Amino acid sequence: MPIRLELKRIIINEIDEDQVIVLSEVGGDRSLPIVIGLFEATSIDRRVKGMASPRPLTHDLITTAISLMGGVIRDIAISDLTNHTYYAKLRIVHEMKLIEIDCRPSDAVAIAVMARVPIYVNESVFGMMGDE
Amino acid sequence: MPIRLELKRIIINEIDEDQVIVLSEVGGDRSLPIVIGLFEATSIDRRVKGMASPRPLTHDLITTAISLMGGVIRDIAISDLTNHTYYAKLRIVHEMKLIEIDCRPSDAVAIAVMARVPIYVNESVFGMMGDE
Numbered sequence: 062m063p064i065r066l067e068l069k070r071i072i073i074n075e076i077d078e079d080q081v082i083v084l085s086e087v088g089g090d091r092s093l094p095i096v097i098g099l100f101e102a103t104s105i106d107r108r109v110k111g112m113a114s115p116r117p118l119t120h121d122l123i124t125t126a127i128s129l130m131g132g133v134i135r136d137i138a139i140s141d142l143t144n145h146t147y148y149a150k151l152r153i154v155h156e157m158k159l160i161e162i163d164c165r166p167s168d169a170v171a172i173a174v175m176a177r178v179p180i181y182v183n184e185s186v187f188g189m190m191g192d193e
Numbered sequence: 194m195p196i197r198l199e200l201k202r203i204i205i206n207e208i209d210e211d212q213v214i215v216l217s218e219v220g221g222d223r224s225l226p227i228v229i230g231l232f233e234a235t236s237i238d239r240r241v242k243g244m245a246s247p248r249p250l251t252h253d254l255i256t257t258a259i260s261l262m263g264g265v266i267r268d269i270a271i272s273d274l275t276n277h278t279y280y281a282k283l284r285i286v287h288e289m290k291l292i293e294i295d296c297r298p299s300d301a302v303a304i305a306v307m308a309r310v311p312i313y314v315n316e317s318v319f320g321m322m323g324d325e
Contacts, residue, residue, distance in 0.1 A: 100232035101251075116278065119233075119251050122296045126255060126285065129292050130262045146248065153258065160261050164254045 063138060063181040066093065068170060071106045073099075082170060084139070084180060091187055093139065095147050101167035108174040120171045127153055135159070137169035139182040142189040195270060195313040198225065200302060203238045205231070214302060216271070216312060223319055225271065227279050233299035240306040252303045259285055267291070269301035271314040274321040 069085040069092060080102035085092040097105075104120055117125065127134060132155040141148040149169035153160045173180045201217040201224060212234035217224040229237075236252055249257065259266060264287040273280040281301035285292045305312045 098232075100230075116280075116297050117295060117300075118297075119255075119300050122283070122294065122300050123251075123255050123258060125294055126264075126283070126292075127258055127262070129294060130259070130264050130285070130287050132258075132262050148248075151254070151258070153262070155262050160258075162254065162257055162261060163249060165248050165250075168249075168251050168254050 062184040064089070064091075064184055064187075066139070066180045066182050068105070068109065068174060068180065071102055071109065073102055073106060082167075084170070084182070093147075093182060093186070093190070095139075095166050095170075097165075097167035097170075101165075101171060105167070105171045105174055108171065120168070120175055123168075123172060124176055127155075131155060132160070134172065134176040134178050136179045136181060137173045139166055139169070139180070139186055141183070142186050147186075194316040196221070196223075196316055196319075198271070198312045198314050200237070200241065200306060200312065203234055203241065205234050205238060214299075216302070216314070225279070225314060225318070225322070227271075227298050227302075229297075229299035229302075233297075233303060237299070237303045237306055240303065252300070252307055255300075255304060256308055263287060264292070266304065266308040266310050268311045268313055269305045271298055271301070271312070271318055273315070274318050279318075 065087040066084040070083040072081040079096045083094050132153040135152045135154050138150045140150050147166045149166040151162045151164050197219040198216040202215040204213040211228045215226050264285040267284045267286050270282045272282050279298045281298040283294045283296050
């Protein structure tokens with residue numbers, strides 16, 4: 062059962078390389094803290110703040126390429142948690158077919174924020190959190 | 194007239210945020226030094242060294258998305274130099290059409306190294322270097 066999430070916080074820590082984003086359940090109180098790199102955190106933060114970039118950044122390039130090839134980004138999903146690593150999927154509709162691409166949550170969330178598409182998590186991921 | 198380039202050097206400097214890649218003319222002696230970010234330089238360096246990543250990195254996600262949508266990356270070109278900024282294009286063949294996407298040289302070169310496609314520069318860019 063997929064659960065809708067929203068990006069609740071981006072915690073940027075300048076001392077350390079690892080940053081944290083917190084995704085929270087819409088209409089619920091569970092949340093997923095995910096450790097990501099500084100580059101990805103900064104990219105997400107810029108998007109959330111609506112900061113324009115003079116040149117297309119890497120995630121702009123992804124969304125532009127998908128769009129010019131006739132694809133529509135449908136949503137992203139945090140699909141799994143194994144060995145302390147979260148897995149995500151970017152879901153694109155292209156020529157009436159659904160394409161699911163394995164990716165890191167940081168890229169998936171950066172794209173979701175840019176493309177303004179929903180973020181989901183599989184219910185089972187919350188169950189796995191206790192085991193990790 | 195497009196001129197073929199090859200990635201000659203990646204100069205990673207841990208003190209400063211700005212890194213440099215040097216693209217050199219194949220069969221000639223002109224070269225383009227391009228300042229890029231640390232994240233992009235590291236991404237290119239990993240590719241050149243054939244270092245595998247346990248999870249798909251951002252540039253893997255771009256090439257996978259293009260490929261799953263039926264596109265073929267043809268080449269990349271450094272197309273312009275204006276106000277000390279290099280401009281690049283990622284060229285994709287999709288459904289018999291050529292799609293050109295404006296991007297930063299760092300993303301273009303990272304993709305070229307991954308997808309093993311040629312890197313070109315417009316002859317005029319060498320002329321502009323003297324004016325900058």
